Amino acid sequence: MVGIVSYGTYIPKFRIKVEEIARIWGENAETIKNGLGILQKSVPDFDEDTATIAVEAGREAVRRARIDPKEIGAVYVGSESHPYAVKPTATIVGEALGVGNEYFAADLEFACKAGTAGIQICMGLVKAGMIKYGLAIGADTSQSRPGDALEYSAAAGGAAVVIGNDGVIAEIEGTYSFTSDTPDFWRREGQPYPSHGGRFTGIPAYFRHITSAAKGLMEELGLKPSDFSYAVFHQPNGKFPVRVAKMLGFSTEQIKQGLVVSHIGNTYSGSSLLGLCAVLDEAKPGDRILLVSFGSGAGSDAFSLIVTDEIDDFERTPKVWDKVMSGEFIDYGLYVKLRRKIKFG
Amino acid sequence: MLPRFWRKIKYRYNLVGTYCENCGTYYYPPRNLCPKCRRKSRIKEVQLSGKGKVISYSVVHDAPENFKMMKPYVVALIQLDEGPVITSQLVCKPEEVKIGMRVKAVFRKYGEEGESGIIYYGTKFVPDEKIG
Ligand SMILES: [Zn+2]
Numbered sequence: 001m002v003g004i005v006s007y008g009t010y011i012p013k014f015r016i017k018v019e020e021i022a023r024i025w026g027e028n029a030e031t032i033k034n035g036l037g038i039l040q041k042s043v044p045d046f047d048e049d050t051a052t053i054a055v056e057a058g059r060e061a062v063r064r065a066r067i068d069p070k071e072i073g074a075v076y077v078g079s080e081s082h083p084y085a086v087k088p089t090a091t092i093v094g095e096a097l098g099v100g101n102e103y104f105a106a107d108l109e110f111a112c113k114a115g116t117a118g119i120q121i122c123m124g125l126v127k128a129g130m131i132k133y134g135l136a137i138g139a140d141t142s143q144s145r146p147g148d149a150l151e152y153s154a155a156a157g158g159a160a161v162v163i164g165n166d167g168v169i170a171e172i173e174g175t176y177s178f179t180s181d182t183p184d185f186w187r188r189e190g191q192p193y194p195s196h197g198g199r200f201t202g203i204p205a206y207f208r209h210i211t212s213a214a215k216g217l218m219e220e221l222g223l224k225p226s227d228f229s230y231a232v233f234h235q236p237n238g239k240f241p242v243r244v245a246k247m248l249g250f251s252t253e254q255i256k257q258g259l260v261v262s263h264i265g266n267t268y269s270g271s272s273l274l275g276l277c278a279v280l281d282e283a284k285p286g287d288r289i290l291l292v293s294f295g296s297g298a299g300s301d302a303f304s305l306i307v308t309d310e311i312d313d314f315e316r317t318p319k320v321w322d323k324v325m326s327g328e329f330i331d332y333g334l335y336v337k338l339r340r341k342i343k344f345g
Numbered sequence: 346m347l348p349r350f351w352r353k354i355k356y357r358y359n360l361v362g363t364y365c366e367n368c369g370t371y372y373y374p375p376r377n378l379c380p381k382c383r384r385k386s387r388i389k390e391v392q393l394s395g396k397g398k399v400i401s402y403s404v405v406h407d408a409p410e411n412f413k414m415m416k417p418y419v420v421a422l423i424q425l426d427e428g429p430v431i432t433s434q435l436v437c438k439p440e441e442v443k444i445g446m447r448v449k450a451v452f453r454k455y456g457e458e459g460e461s462g463i464i465y466y467g468t469k470f471v472p473d474e475k476i477g
Contacts, residue, residue, distance in 0.1 A: 045436065046415055047454040051466060055452040083464055092466060096358040096452055098392070337414065 002126050003168035003305065004161050005067070005133060007277045008060025009320050010053050011157040011264055014043040015327040016335050018152055024332045025147050032152055037238020041155040041265025043330060044141045046338050048156070050079045051089045053270075054139040055096040057160040061135065062097055064315045065162045069097050072162070073131025074104040076121055078114025078138045078269045082107050085189070093137065104131065111185060112234055113295030114138060115159065115269045120175055120301060122163035133164040138269035145193040146341055153237055155265030159273035169314050170280060170289065170305040176217035177301045178209050185296030196296075202240070205298050210234065210244050213300035214292050221304055225249040228304075229287040232275035234294035235261035250290075257282055263324050276305075278320035283307045350465060357467035360393040360450055362429060373429035395450030396473065397425040404439040411456040423448055423470055434469045447473040 017040045022029035033039055044053070054077050062069050075097075077089045090105040104125065108114040115138015122134025139158025144150035163172075184205035187194035197205075210233055218224060225231070231250045233241040238261050245255045258275035267274055272293040279289055284307060291303040336342060355361060362373035366387035370379060373393060379386035402421035405412070412418065419442050421435040435442060436453065448470040455465040 045453075047436070047469070049454060049464075051464075052452050052454060055466075059452070095354060096466075098359065 001168055001171050002123050002163065002165045003171035003308070004280070005164040005167050005169065006061045006065030006162040006314070007159065007280060008057045008062070008064060009157070009159045009274055009277050009323060010056035010060070010139075011267075011274070011323045011327075012042050012044040012048055012053070013327050014045065014330050014338070015040045015264075016043050016330055016332070020329075020332050020335075021152055035239070036152055037242070037262060038153055038265055039262055040329075041153060042157055042267070042327070043335055043338055044156040049083045049141055050077075050081050050139045050158070051083050051092045053141065053156065053158040054079075054089060054093050054137045054160065057139060057158045058093050058097050058135060058137055061160040061162050065133075065167070067133060067162070067167075070100045072097070072099045072103060072133045072135050074122055074125055074134035075099060076106055076108055076118035076134070076136050078108040078110065078116075078118045078136070079140050080109060080111055080114065080187070080194075080268055081140045081142055082109075093135075097135070099135075110299060111295035111297050112140075112236070112266075112268045112271055113293040113299055113301055115273050116291070116293040116301040116303070117295075119161060119163060119172075119303070120177070123172060123175065126163055126165055132166070133162050136161050136163060138271075138273045140268035140270055142266070142268045143193050143339070146336070148193070150194070150196065153261075153266040155267050157264060157267035157270040157274055159270050159277050161273065167310055168308055169311040170283070170307050173304045173306055174217055174221045175301060175303045176213055176220055177299060178212040178216060179299035180209070182209075182296075182298035184298055201236075201296070205296060206234070206236065206240055206294050207244055207247065209298050209300035210292050210294050211247055213302035214248050214290065217290075217302040217304060223288075223304065225254070227288055228254060228290045230257060230279045230283065231255050231290040231292075232258035232272055232279055233292050234272045234300075235259065235275060236266045236271070236294075238262045260320065260324050274320060278324075280307070280311070281316050281319040281321065283311060285309045285311060347463060350463075357455075358452065360395050360425070360431075360468055362391055362393045362427070363388050364391045371425070371427035371429055373425065373431055393425055393427050393429070395425075395468070397423045397448055397470075399435065399442060399444055399446050399448060400424050400430065401444065402435065402442050421448070421470065436469055436471045441472065449473040
């Protein structure tokens with residue numbers, strides 16, 4: 001039985017409110033909050049990046065798993081903001097977690113779904129008997145052009161999951177991906193900020209891929225929305241996941257627990273995984289969870305998970321929602337400095 | 346700089362110290378010999394908990410080039426729960442730090458050699474706040 005053995009999360013402590021960003025750019029904060037379904041977002045400290053976030057989330061996951069880190073046979077870090085263009089983040093994580101030197105490792109990139117792609121790779125390796133445990137991480141410190149609409153949502157955070165078939169807290173009963181060549185969002189080499197296709201990011205990108213992956217998975221497993229206790233969809237803002245849930249026939253009640261975007265923004269590769277971890281914080285044995293990520297470019301990975309009895313003995317504090325709701329507010333000036341948006345000379 | 350940093354990565358990323366099984370003393374940085382037990386030393390490498398308390402600190406206002414963006418910042422003398430005392434940056438506002446406050450180790454960036462150089466990572470400390 002392959003599944004999630006443990007999970008850990010990390011959200012930087014700083015927050016900036018929509019009001020504060022709107023104040024600088026002369027926009028109406030209420031309109032933006034209503035339009036995006038976002039009140040505030042997380043901001044990394046000056047000495048935090050995707051590697052430090054991945055390490056902190058990974059450490060929590062390994063500690064809660066109560067396993068010897070040397071039993072981890074694979075480390076995959078998914079992100080669109082790896083600190084280096086060439087030089088893996090996964091080796092920094094492997095070293096900091098004390099995984100040793102005998103492990104498979106690579107950095108993954110697929111916009112916001114690189115973390116769930118890592119889960120699928122680890123599942124395959126575990127099922128093939130090539131590794132005992134695999135660590136899949138989705139982490140980002142996403143950048144946004146000053147004044148761009150993305151500035152209200154582009155945030156930082158990450159989640160790590162240990163995949164294995166021993167001590168599983170949530171069995172993965174199936175996974176299904178839907179992929180197509182769709183240029184809805186991109187960043188060329190050497191460019192500091194990403195570009196996006198505006199409204200094009202909606203219907204042909206996010207909604208088409210998520211609904212196709214979710215329907216494909218449910219069809220394959222013979223399941224319907226009412227079979228699930230919870231559903232988590234990628235959260236680029238607070239509106240898209242609510243609308244896609246409705247399109248697929250899921251209720252607000254099913255998605256509420258995993259919807260963390262309103263208070264931390266879009267954590268990109270961390271987004272759907274942080275939502276899943278928030279659900280696992282509350283889930284009971286027997287609960288079935290649907291997880292569907294989305295990565296621009298474009299693709300969606302869907303998973304159906306069944307929570308096992310092992311979850312009752314699993315350490316689940318501090319909870320994701322406690323991390324989401326804590327934090328310290330900063331102003332736009334400090335935000336610009338922390339995000340290195342000022343260029344000297 | 347690069348080879349010197351690379352050799353110490355293990356000790357910067359994690360608080361790996363040593364423990365003398367003869368007298369029960371922990372050391373950080375690690376030692377090959379226990380100064381109390383000398384030839385009777387029985388040294389083994391251990392991972393320290395990373396929890397401790399502030400025993401002294403200073404606020405740095407005149408920062409070296411690499412740390413300019415972080416000033417003013419706190420450098421603290423921290424006593425780990427196992428006993429050893431270490432000097433480290435404590436990531437918090439100068440007005441937050443107090444003698445005796447509980448702190449915990451975190452993984453952060455130390456600095457980078459310009460925009461094209463290597464990025465250095467290692468252990469720093471933050472206030473050990475209970476969340477939730
Ligand atoms: Zn001794």
